[in-house]
Amino acid sequence: MIKFVIKRLASGVVVLLAVSVLTFSLLYAAGGSIARNILGDTATAEQVALKEHELGLDQPLFVRYFTWLSNALKGDLGSSWFSSEPVASSLATRVPVTMTMVISAMIIIAILATLIGSAAAVKRGWVDRVVQIGAVIGDSVPGFVIGIFLVTILAIQLKMFPATSTIAPGVPASAWIASMALPVVALIINGVTGGAQQIRSAVIKQFEKDYVRTLRSRGIGEGEILFKHVLRSAAPAGLTVLSLQLIGMLGGVVIIEQIFALPGIGPLAVTATSQSDLPVVMGIVMYTVVVVIVVNLIVDLLNGWLNPKVRVS
Amino acid sequence: MTASVTPEIATGQTGTVVRSTAIRRLLKNPLGLASVIILAVIVLLALFAPILAPFGENYANIGKTLAAPDSVNILGTDSSGRDVWSRLLFGSQITLLSAVLCAAVAVALGLPAGLIAGYYGGLFETTSNWVISILMSLPGLIVLLTIRAAFGPSVWISMVAFGILISPSYFLLTRTAVRAVRNELYVDAARVSGLSDLSIMGRHIFSVVRAPIIIQTAGICGVAIAIQSGLEFLGLGDPTMATWGVMLSEGFKNVYLTPTLLLWPALAIALTIGALVLLGNAIRDALEDGEKIKAPKVSKVAGSVKANTGNHAVQKGTEHHLVKVTNLGVGYPQADGSIKKVVDDVSFHVDRGEVLGIVGESGSGKSQTAFSILGLLPDTARIVGGTIQFDGNYTVQPGDDRVNQQRLSKIRGRRVSYIPQEPMSNLDPAFTIGYQLVTPMVRVLGISKSEAKKRAMKLLEDVGITYPERTFKAYPHEVSGGMAQRVLIAGAISCEPDLVIADEPTTALDVTVQAEVLDLLRGLQSRLNIGVILVTHNFGVVSDLCDRVVVMQNGRLVEEGDVREILRNPKEKYTQTLLSSMLEGKTPMTMLVSTVEEVAL
Numbered sequence: 001m002i003k004f005v006i007k008r009l010a011s012g013v014v015v016l017l018a019v020s021v022l023t024f025s026l027l028y029a030a031g032g033s034i035a036r037n038i039l040g041d042t043a044t045a046e047q048v049a050l051k052e053h054e055l056g057l058d059q060p061l062f063v064r065y066f067t068w069l070s071n072a073l074k075g076d077l078g079s080s081w082f083s084s085e086p087v088a089s090s091l092a093t094r095v096p097v098t099m100t101m102v103i104s105a106m107i108i109i110a111i112l113a114t115l116i117g118s119a120a121a122v123k124r125g126w127v128d129r130v131v132q133i134g135a136v137i138g139d140s141v142p143g144f145v146i147g148i149f150l151v152t153i154l155a156i157q158l159k160m161f162p163a164t165s166t167i168a169p170g171v172p173a174s175a176w177i178a179s180m181a182l183p184v185v186a187l188i189i190n191g192v193t194g195g196a197q198q199i200r201s202a203v204i205k206q207f208e209k210d211y212v213r214t215l216r217s218r219g220i221g222e223g224e225i226l227f228k229h230v231l232r233s234a235a236p237a238g239l240t241v242l243s244l245q246l247i248g249m250l251g252g253v254v255i256i257e258q259i260f261a262l263p264g265i266g267p268l269a270v271t272a273t274s275q276s277d278l279p280v281v282m283g284i285v286m287y288t289v290v291v292v293i294v295v296n297l298i299v300d301l302l303n304g305w306l307n308p309k310v311r312v313s
Numbered sequence: 314m315t316a317s318v319t320p321e322i323a324t325g326q327t328g329t330v331v332r333s334t335a336i337r338r339l340l341k342n343p344l345g346l347a348s349v350i351i352l353a354v355i356v357l358l359a360l361f362a363p364i365l366a367p368f369g370e371n372y373a374n375i376g377k378t379l380a381a382p383d384s385v386n387i388l389g390t391d392s393s394g395r396d397v398w399s400r401l402l403f404g405s406q407i408t409l410l411s412a413v414l415c416a417a418v419a420v421a422l423g424l425p426a427g428l429i430a431g432y433y434g435g436l437f438e439t440t441s442n443w444v445i446s447i448l449m450s451l452p453g454l455i456v457l458l459t460i461r462a463a464f465g466p467s468v469w470i471s472m473v474a475f476g477i478l479i480s481p482s483y484f485l486l487t488r489t490a491v492r493a494v495r496n497e498l499y500v501d502a503a504r505v506s507g508l509s510d511l512s513i514m515g516r517h518i519f520s521v522v523r524a525p526i527i528i529q530t531a532g533i534c535g536v537a538i539a540i541q542s543g544l545e546f547l548g549l550g551d552p553t554m555a556t557w558g559v560m561l562s563e564g565f566k567n568v569y570l571t572p573t574l575l576l577w578p579a580l581a582i583a584l585t586i587g588a589l590v591l592l593g594n595a596i597r598d599a600l601e602d603g604e605k606i607k608a609p610k611v612s613k614v615a616g617s618v619k620a621n622t623g624n625h626a627v628q629k630g631t632e633h634h635l636v637k638v639t640n641l642g643v644g645y646p647q648a649d650g651s652i653k654k655v656v657d658d659v660s661f662h663v664d665r666g667e668v669l670g671i672v673g674e675s676g677s678g679k680s681q682t683a684f685s686i687l688g689l690l691p692d693t694a695r696i697v698g699g700t701i702q703f704d705g706n707y708t709v710q711p712g713d714d715r716v717n718q719q720r721l722s723k724i725r726g727r728r729v730s731y732i733p734q735e736p737m738s739n740l741d742p743a744f745t746i747g748y749q750l751v752t753p754m755v756r757v758l759g760i761s762k763s764e765a766k767k768r769a770m771k772l773l774e775d776v777g778i779t780y781p782e783r784t785f786k787a788y789p790h791e792v793s794g795g796m797a798q799r800v801l802i803a804g805a806i807s808c809e810p811d812l813v814i815a816d817e818p819t820t821a822l823d824v825t826v827q828a829e830v831l832d833l834l835r836g837l838q839s840r841l842n843i844g845v846i847l848v849t850h851n852f853g854v855v856s857d858l859c860d861r862v863v864v865m866q867n868g869r870l871v872e873e874g875d876v877r878e879i880l881r882n883p884k885e886k887y888t889q890t891l892l893s894s895m896l897e898g899k900t901p902m903t904m905l906v907s908t909v910e911e912v913a914l
Binding site: 015018019022023026027136137139140141142144145148149151152156157209210211213214215216217218219220221224229232233247248249250251252254255258259269270272273274276277278281284285288289292293296306307308309 | 446447449450451452453454455458459460461462463465532535539540542543546547548549561565568569572575579582583586587590591594687689722725726727730731733735738739740741742743744752753756757788790801804808
């Protein structure tokens with residue numbers, strides 16, 4: 001068990017390093033005139049050269065990478081070129097907002113998709129048809145378009161929710177909930193429709209298994225068969241779907257936060273990207289990969305817990 | 314050589330036939346037709362945008378900003394006085410081109426890589442798996458943000474990048490398909506006949522992956538459009554281009570003034586992606602053989618069960634039979650509305666303590682008959698005639714078209730139980746053997762868990778398991794097939810049933826284990842004095858265990874009688890054929906050894 005976790009963590013670290021090398025070289029090798037970008041067109045050649053020296057841009061790429069890496073290992077991800085704010089501390093204030101939304105959205109998706117998908121698989125009929133149609137609609141309308149319409153109709157026209165967030169440290173929990181309700185709804189709709197569809201087919205597949213017939217022949221009730229046996233066997237498939245959705249959501253939440261003006265990673269990412277504020281972009285990529293690695297590890301552990309065959313090996 | 318050429322021509326021909334019927338079926342499907350039409354219209358609008366658009370994409374009339382629709386600007390103008398309709402048309406060009414670019418890059422990378430990895434495996438596959446695990450751990454939008462930060466705003470660069478990022482989906486799809494085909498006989502035949510790997514891949518394997526790739530491409534174009542519009546909505550696209558995402562962003566900035574500006578680009582995006590999604594679904598449906606059985610028919614049939622809830626009394630003088638099946642018919646509704654009968658007019662009975670064999674080859678309806686007694690027929694099955702009674706009460710009464718689950722759920726597990734054919738697949742791999750033995754006893758008999766555990770240990774001992782404690786704690790994958798079958802037999806007798814239905818209980822086992830399991834069944838049956846219905850294709854098993862036997866063929870009952878009578882003196886021709894196919898007690902045929910020698914010479 002511990003060996004398994006260590007092995008997975010080790011391969012996670014390798015992925016993290018690989019992505020950091022790739023991203024770093026991509027960011028720093030492509031942009032030619034970073035210093036000029038920062039200083040503007042009016043700067044003289046000497047000023048540009050001075051700035052390049054100041055940012056360490058006159059050194060070879062691999063030297064810069066190792067400087068970045070050794071600092072990063074000490075928890076220093078550098079500072080923004082524009083606001084001079086340390087990247088680590090701006091991530092620290094913004095990640096909680098984003099992760100609160102992502103985690104609550106994922107929990108809601110997991111519950112709703114399982115319930116709706118199982119209902120469609122067991123009851124068939126109209127429930128099933130609604131789920132099928134819902135899946136097509138969910139696939140057709142991108143989450144951020146749903147977000148735009150939620151904010152336009154419910155917040156701006158009907159004024160049922162705040163259109164922009166009031167989230168700040170020290171604000172009461174009710175304000176957090178009111179500010180996060182619509183963004184979370186915008187985040188979950190595609191996940192619920194898609195997830196329910198996947199859970200539905202996984203449950204149908206499990207119900208066709210021989211052992212279900214044997215359980216029935218032993219006098220076990222339908223409810224117990226569904227919740228204890230079928231859903232448990234369908235869970236690995238569901239977990240895979242959920243983990244892929246979560247990875248996608250780490251991107252989608254950027255747009256949603258921008259729409260609802262939430263002080264999460266989103267606005268930071270957008271500003272940093274449009275300014276080519278490379279240390280910040282690098283920090284955001286690293287945070288994302290770390291989240292993905294942790295999520296994959298959790299999924300692997302859950303799968304091991306669910307499947308005794310995996311547990312042994 | 315000629316022999317190898319002929320099948321190739323044949324595959325080519327069937328290929329085209331399948332494709333043309335698939336296209337016809339696609340266009341017959343209303344959703345498929347609608348999606349094709351919508352996409353065609355969007356493509357045409359994009360192609361003729363320069364002609365159709367009344368204004369240039371960036372032509373701004375500063376004097377007429379945020380105007381309502383009128384005869385000049387049919388969808389109104391935006392905050393810079395640009396014509397919304399014209400920008401929508403030009404936007405469709407960029408949107409479609411970027412989606413095609415993304416899909417093309419993804420196919421160009423994923424397809425060949427998947428072919429090579431699936432066909433050759435080895436180091437290339439290992440490396441690809443690594444690359445893929447990295448690509449798949451990155452959220453698309455975050456990567457595109459990075460690309461934007463590095464290369465500046467460009468639709469084309471970002472779509473090439475997204476194509477690379479999404480190429481694993483083609484890779485995985487192709488590799489799976491190729492792996493499945495690689496070891497098929499016709500690919501072997503092509504290889505043996507001297508075709509190069511390249512032409513095998515081109516001819517045989519590509520035809521297998523073609524359809525899934527088209528379906529995948531429809532989906533990926535949709536995803537590409539969504540992510541591209543998202544990027545532009547964030548203001549990170551090329552500001553000089555009119556795209557749907559830029560228009561959404563522009564509309565959102567003026568959401569307090571003219572919210573309708575949001576509507577048109579959002580509609581365009583949803584309509585295009587929706588048409589792609591529906592097209593993908595419709596192609597999938599068109600390629601899946603066999604039309605769907607209409608649902609309403611099934612629900613109408615199901616409704617009639619409720620009408621028939623009164624308890625009919627069984628025929629006088631038959632109450633003493635443990636099970637009595639009278640003129641039973643079982644059928645499956647077909648797509649054309651007819652019903653395919655798999656069991657037709659079958660009657661027999663079983664008494665307490667009696668072993669009845671149901672014999673027949675596969676497809677004779679013997680298992681379907683057994684499952685209708687248990688009430689465990691598949692959902693689609695219908696009772697098309699006859700009755701079943703258990704201990705003097707109907708479980709299928711006259712006029713029922715399904716087994717009455719309400720009545721059966723009181724009997725099943727408690728009074729009638731089941732031993733399946735394939736031991737491994739009939740235990741839930743996620744639970745210990747102990748759990749799967751204990752739970753039914755707790756539920757059915759209402760005893761405590763510790764009491765049930767004591768009984769389970771005793772049962773495991775009774776079915777001849779040497780270390781009951783160890784087996785009790787084991788998971789199904791940790792025991793052998795023979796042991797699993799013993800566990801299932803223990804489960805079947807755990808709640809002291811009156812009737813056990815055993816469906817080919819020894820077929821899946823090794824020959825030596827078969828004999829042991831038959832011994833076990835015989836011993837248990839005589840000790841507990843339970844009725845047994847033994848479903849088998851093997852007259853050897855029948856002669857070993859049964860008192861009476863029923864012979865079935867093609868869903869019908871051929872012959873019924875005392876087992877010794879039938880074995881000695883079979884009346885029907887089919888029974889004679891079945892009996893003569895037995896190996897037991899026959900004179901050995903010519904030895905195989907001599908032929909081997911001949912070949913060697």
